[in-house]
Amino acid sequence: MPNHLDRSGDAVRPAGDIARPDKPEEACGVFGIYAPGEDVAKLTYFGLYALQHRGQESAGIATFEGNTVHLHKNMGLVSQVFDETILSELVGNQAVGHTRYSTTGSSRVVNAQPAVVETRLGSIALAHNGNLVNTGILHEELLRSNVQLVTTTDSEMIAYAVAEAINAGEDWLSGAITAFKRCEGAFSLVIGTPDGIMGTRDPNGIRPLVIGTLEATETTPIRYVLASETCALDIIGADYLRDVQPGELVWITEEGIASYHWATQAKRKLCVFEMIYFARPDSVMNEESLYSYRMRIGRTLAIESPADVDLVMGVPDSGIPAAIGFSQQSGISYAEGLIKNRYVGRTFIQPTQHMREAGIRMKLNPLKDVLVGKRILIVDDSIVRGTTSRKIVKALRDAGATEVHMRISSPPVTHPCFYGIDTDSQDQLIAATKSVEEIAAQIGVDSLAYLSWDGMLEATGEAKDTFCSACFTGNYPVPVPEQVKRSKLLLEKSTPVSV
Numbered sequence: 001m002p003n004h005l006d007r008s009g010d011a012v013r014p015a016g017d018i019a020r021p022d023k024p025e026e027a028c029g030v031f032g033i034y035a036p037g038e039d040v041a042k043l044t045y046f047g048l049y050a051l052q053h054r055g056q057e058s059a060g061i062a063t064f065e066g067n068t069v070h071l072h073k074n075m076g077l078v079s080q081v082f083d084e085t086i087l088s089e090l091v092g093n094q095a096v097g098h099t100r101y102s103t104t105g106s107s108r109v110v111n112a113q114p115a116v117v118e119t120r121l122g123s124i125a126l127a128h129n130g131n132l133v134n135t136g137i138l139h140e141e142l143l144r145s146n147v148q149l150v151t152t153t154d155s156e157m158i159a160y161a162v163a164e165a166i167n168a169g170e171d172w173l174s175g176a177i178t179a180f181k182r183c184e185g186a187f188s189l190v191i192g193t194p195d196g197i198m199g200t201r202d203p204n205g206i207r208p209l210v211i212g213t214l215e216a217t218e219t220t221p222i223r224y225v226l227a228s229e230t231c232a233l234d235i236i237g238a239d240y241l242r243d244v245q246p247g248e249l250v251w252i253t254e255e256g257i258a259s260y261h262w263a264t265q266a267k268r269k270l271c272v273f274e275m276i277y278f279a280r281p282d283s284v285m286n287e288e289s290l291y292s293y294r295m296r297i298g299r300t301l302a303i304e305s306p307a308d309v310d311l312v313m314g315v316p317d318s319g320i321p322a323a324i325g326f327s328q329q330s331g332i333s334y335a336e337g338l339i340k341n342r343y344v345g346r347t348f349i350q351p352t353q354h355m356r357e358a359g360i361r362m363k364l365n366p367l368k369d370v371l372v373g374k375r376i377l378i379v380d381d382s383i384v385r386g387t388t389s390r391k392i393v394k395a396l397r398d399a400g401a402t403e404v405h406m407r408i409s410s411p412p413v414t415h416p417c418f419y420g421i422d423t424d425s426q427d428q429l430i431a432a433t434k435s436v437e438e439i440a441a442q443i444g445v446d447s448l449a450y451l452s453w454d455g456m457l458e459a460t461g462e463a464k465d466t467f468c469s470a471c472f473t474g475n476y477p478v479p480v481p482e483q484v485k486r487s488k489l490l491l492e493k494s495t496p497v498s499v
Contacts, residue, residue: 028113028420029054030127031097032190032197032226034252035214041090044097047225047232048078053280054129054228055101058112062125063092067194069123073098073112096192098127111151114192117159119166119175122194126162128155129228130186130207130420133480138182158183162191173251176200177262180249185478186271186419188244190226196253199226203263204477205246206271206419206468208279211257212238224252229283240284269468269477273421275460276410277318277381286462291321296459297409297451298325298379305449306330307377307405315380315392316340316364322409323379337371337378337396338364364392372400379407383439386430390443397444406443408450411472412436418480419468 029051033040044061059081060073070090074081078099098113114125132138132154139157142149147160161182165175172193180187186206191198201209212233214223225238233240244250247263271278274285281291301322312332314323317340327334341363376396383389389406396404412431426432430439440448453472457464470476 028098028100028127028129029228029232030129030188030190030209030226031228031232032095032127032192032199033224034094034197035220035223035225036093036254037217037220038093038214038223039087040092040095041087043225043236044095045078045082045087046235047227048097048099050232050235050280051099051228052078054278055099057100058109059097059099060112060114060127061087061090061095061097062114062116062192063090063095064125064192064194065092067122069116069125069192071114071116071125073109073114075109075112094192094197096125096127096190096197111153113153113155115151115153115156115159117156117163119163121166121172124159124162125192126155126159127190128153128158129188129209130202131418132158132183132187133185133418133478134183136481136483141182154185158187158189159191172196172198173249173260176249177260180262188228196251197224197226198249198251199244200249200262201244201246203247203266204269204468205243205266206269206477208270208274208285209244211241211244211250213241214238222252222254222256224257226250226252229279231280231283234282268466270466271417271419271421272456272460272467272469273382273410273417273471275467276456278421281321286460293459294321294381294409295325295328297456298322298327299329300325300455300459301379301407301409301449301451302326302329304452304455305407307332307407307447309375309377309403309405311335311337311370311374312377312379313337315378319378319380319409322381326377326379326407332377335370337367337376337399337401338392339367340364364395366395366399368399371396374401375403375405376401377405377407379409381408382410382413383408383430383443384413385428386439386443389445393444403446404444405447406440406445406449408448410456411450411453411469413471415471415474417471418476419470419478421471 031044031047033043041061041063048059056077058075059078062069062071072086096114114127116123116125135154142157142160161179162176165178176198187202188207188209189200199209208228210227210230212225225233227233230240246268247261247266249260249262251258275293279290283290312323312327312334314320316338324334393404413429414432416426436448468477
C-alpha cells in the first residue's frame with residue numbers, strides 16, 4: 001500500500017473563463033521548505049499564495065512526517081483549496097507545494113501537483129515548473145518498464161524516472177541525477193523525500209528557482225526554503241540566499257545544504273518573459289526588483305518610439321511599470337485610465353452572454369473623465385492574438401479618447417514556447433502573420449510600436465546570450481521535436497486517467 005495519506009478532493013472543474021486570455025500563460029509556481037519545529041504547511045500555503053500569479057488552475061501541498069506523506073491537492077486557487085482544518089492535518093518537518101497552470105496535461109484534479117510516487121526508500125513528492133520536450137520518448141520508456149502512469153503530465157514522468165533509478169539500487173541523489181539526465185527541456189523542480197528536500201534546474205535554467213533561509217533558533221539551526229521567486233520568501237520572512245544554478249541540485253537535510261553540479265554543459269538561458277511579465281514586480285532578479293527593470297524598458301521604449309500625446313497609461317497590472325518609465329523619459333503625464341477588477345480572477349462562474357459581449361469591462365473599466373478629449377498612449381507588455389488589445393482600444397475610444405496609440409514593452413511574439421509557457425500555435429500569433437501596420441489596423445490604434453529585441457536585452461544589464469528569447473526569434477536553446485510542436489495535450493489519448 002502507498003505510504004501516503006491523500007486528502008485530495010475529486011472534483012473536476014473548468015479552468016476559468018471560456019475564452020483564453022490574450023496573454024502568454026505561465027506554467028506554475030513551486031515551493032519547498034525544510035524547517036523542523038515550524039508549521040511547514042502554513043508557511044507553504046503563504047508561499048504558494050505569493051506565487052498564485054504563476055498558476056490558478058490547481059494547488060497542492062505534501063508534508064513529510066517521518067516516512068508518511070500527507071497530501072492535499074485540488075482544483076482552484078490556493079485560498080479555495082486550503083483552509084485551517086486541512087492545513088492542520090498536513091503535519092511534518094518539511095513540505096513541497098505547487099500552484100499550477102497546465103502546459104502538458106489537461107486541467108483536471110488528477111494532474112494537480114505535487115506528484116507523489118513510491119520508491120524502495122520511501123515516497124517522493126515532486127513539484128515542477130517548466131515543460132519537457134522529450135515527453136513522448138520518456139513516456140514510451142516508462143511504459144516499457146511497466147510503469148502505471150496515472151496522470152497525463154510530464155511532471156509525473158519525472159517522478160517515476162527518479163523512482164525507477166532508486167528502485168534499481170541508487171540512492172536519493174544519484175537516482176535523481178540519473179532521472180534528470182533523461183529529461184530534455186525546461187524543469188525547475190522541488191522534490192520532497194523522507195530524508196530531505198531537493199531543488200534543481202535544467203542545464204539551461206530556463207525557469208527560475210531561488211534559495212532562502214529562515215532565521216535559525218537554538219533548537220533548529222537548519223531552515224531552508226526553495227521557491228520560484230523571491231516574493232514567496234518575503235511573505236514568510238525568509239531571506240534570499242542565492243539562485244539555484246542551471247544544472248545544479250541542492251540537497252537540504254538535517255546536516256545542512258549541499259550542492260551538486262550534475263550537468264556538464266550548463267549555460268543559463270533564463271526565459272526573458274520572466275523579466276517582462278511572468279514574475280511578480282517585487283521579485284528580485286540580478287540584484288534588483290523586476291519593477292525597476294520594467295520601468296527601464298519603458299524608458300527605452302520612449303526613446304525608441306516616441307509619441308505626441310496628452311497622457312500615458314498602462315494596462316493593469318503588468319503594463320504599469322513600463323508606462324511609468326515611458327512617462328518619466330518622455331515628460332508626458334502619467335494617469336490611470338483603466339481600473340482593474342482584481343476580484344474577477346479565474347472565476348468558475350461563467351459570465352452571461354450579455355457580459356461576454358461587453359467584453360473587457362468585466363475585468364477593466366475605463367475612467368471616462370480622465371480619457372474624454374485626450375490623446376492617449378497605452379503601454380502593455382505583449383500582444384499575442386490581439387483580441388484583448390482590440391477590446392481595450394474600443395473601450396478607450398468609447399470613453400471619449402480622441403486618439404489611442406499603443407506601445408508594447410517587448411518585441412513581437414512570433415513563435416510559440418515549449419518550455420513552460422502556454423502560447424498558441426504559430427498561426428494564431430498575430431505578429432507571426434501580420435506586419436506592425438496590419439496589427440495596428442486590426443486592433444484599431446492610431447499608431448503601434450514594439451520594444452526592440454536589443455533594447456529588451458540591453459536593459460537587463462546582463463549578457464544577451466544568457467536569456468531564452470525564442471518566442472521572439474524562433475531560436476530554441478533546446479531542440480523541439482515536431483510531435484511536441486503539434487499539441488500541448490500530447491499524452492491525452494495514450495495514457496489512461498482516472499478522477
